[in-house]
Amino acid sequence: MSGAETTTTAQPRERILRAATDLLAEGGREAVSTRAVSAAAGVQAQTIYRHFGDMQGLLDEVARRGYASYLAEKQAQDQDGDPVAQLRRGWDMHVAFGLANPALYRLLYTEPRPGQQLAVTGEAHQVLLRIVERVAKAGRLRTGVEAAAAMIHSSGMGVTLTLIAAQADDRLAHYEGLSDNVREAVLACVLAPAGDGGGPQEAGAHHAAVHAVALKSLMRDGVRSLTSGERALLGEWLDRVAAEDGPGEPGQDPMQRQ
Structure with a gap:
């Protein structure tokens, strides 16, 4: 849509959002200035502030709208089914x-926002946590849920x-297979290992850890025969079992093995 069409067919708020979105896609975060957005949208700077508070408010809304379809697709896959296959699909979607x-991805994941997290990326992380939780309940996880989700998210x-940097340099072909290889390394x-029965199976030194992680995840659904204090104590014991027999050196916390 041309600037003239945008100016004549949309309300100021929508024109501002479209202008900021186009500027972000074409020139990155630095291109989205008050002056540039005002000129492209055909509005005064005061109009931007009236609708969005400040430029950060405008960028947050651009990010939310740009992320909406991806988040909807990610939430749609957060259903019953093979949770390990869902982890792979979620990685590839990301x-x-x-x-x-x-440019939108960099805005969402690399903009310094001390003490803050965009709500949309937080929602996506909650989807990941739920899928990893189901992996644990299926007896397929050998680290804690939060540790596994952190490894998957940070690696992805x-x-x-x-790959974004390689794409910008027209060198994406040099990284063919990188995403699949890293994904499989992290998941490994x-x-x-999956067993024929679909539950926790003997996996060398990791057998006890797998059971401990699975039991702790199942306890999140509620164990009425235990008090809250008993559940907390059992959870601590299960964490220690998982730390002893999980990947890495005995007794080492999963998050410290990365």
Whole structure:
């Protein structure tokens, strides 16, 4: 849509959002200035502040709208089914979103926001946590849920940013297979082998850890025969079992093994 069409067919708020979105896609975060948005949208600077409070408020709304379809797709896959397959699909969706929307991705994941997190990225992380929780309940996880989710998320973000940079330099072909290889390496680190029965199976030194992680996740659904104090104590014991027999050296916390 041309600037003239935008100016004559949309309300000021929508024109501002479209202008900021286009500027972000074409020139990155630095291109989205008050002057540039005002000129592209055909409004005064005061109009931007009246609708969005400040430029950060405008950028937050651009990010929310740009992320909406991806988040909806991610939430749609947060259903019953093989949770390990869902982890793989979620990883691939995340990387594909970043490559299709590089400037928006950087805005969402690399903008310094001390003490804050965009609500939309927080919602996506909650989807990941729920899927990892189901992996644990299926007896396929050999680290804690939060530790596994952190490993998957941080690795996926690193791969995506690497590929975005390669894409910008027209060197994406040099990184063919990187995403799949890293994904499988991370999953191999946090997953226990699948058994024919679909539950926790003997996996060498990791057998007890897999059961401990699965039991702790199942306890989140509520164990009425235990008091809150008993559940907390049992949870602590299960964490110690998982730390002793999980990946890495005995007794080492999963988050310290990365």
